[in-house]
């Protein structure tokens with residue numbers, strides 16, 4: 001559904017993604033991993049249509065992503081940034097409603113369906129009792145759950161999540177990834193936790209210095225040798241419960 005072809009992303013004159021090609025198919029959950037500064041956020045923003053590549057193109061169902069209107073993009077792609085400004089005095093309920101109007105236009109009139117979706121996502125993300133609180137009066141993890149719930153309320157074809165597990169406690173991290181898996185969501189998410197990537201994602205894209213070092217099934221992409229080399233720490237892969245876990249040391 002989403003295709004990057006020879007994409008170059010530059011900040012000023014510095015190229016941070018080099019000739020990257022990537023195709024996202026429906027039902028794939030792709031973890032984008034790699035060291036700090038590898039280019040994960042830069043890639044995700046280009047895939048979301050939030051930054052224009054300095055070279056190459058991104059296509060959504062065969063159409064140039066940057067030629068689509070924001071509303072149309074929002075029908076297909078919901079994006080949650082790594083560090084959205086969440087200290088604003090907006091009520092959580094209004095933030096979730098913004099998810100409903102994305103893709104439907106500024107003059108969208110909320111109806112019973114919208115409120116039903118909001119109630120459902122609020123319950124799923126344990127926000128029901130917080131809906132009338134403003135974002136600046138929530139904890140970091142609660143704010144993060146509001147932004148994730150907003151993306152799910154948008155009901156887009158795919159979600160693009162930049163470090164979605166930041167600020168989430170262990171239970172909520174697993175709840176988020178299990179939700180993506182159990183609903184068969186199409187997702188691209190940047191993650192630092194390689195075990196979470198391996199446990200829940202169908203595919204791993206490993207970046208280093210803006211280039212793809214590996215792209216494939218988690219166990220193959222995240223071999224102990226490769227992870228040791230890329231991150232510069234000794235790691236061992238051990239099999240627990242039928243799958244590989246990465247241990248440092």
Ligand SMILES: Nc1ncnc2c1ncn2[C@@H]1O[C@H](COP(=O)(O)OP(=O)(O)OP(=O)(O)O)[C@@H](O)[C@H]1O
Nearest residue numbers: 011012014016034035036037038039040041042043
């Ligand atoms: N607005 C910007 N202006 C200039 N350089 C930038 C800008 N944003 C990012 N960069 C640089 O681009 C490179 C890639 O950054 P990016 O945020 O994509 O990496 P990342 O893999 O997401 O890193 P992290 O794991 O630390 O979040 C880094 O070298 C960074 O310093």
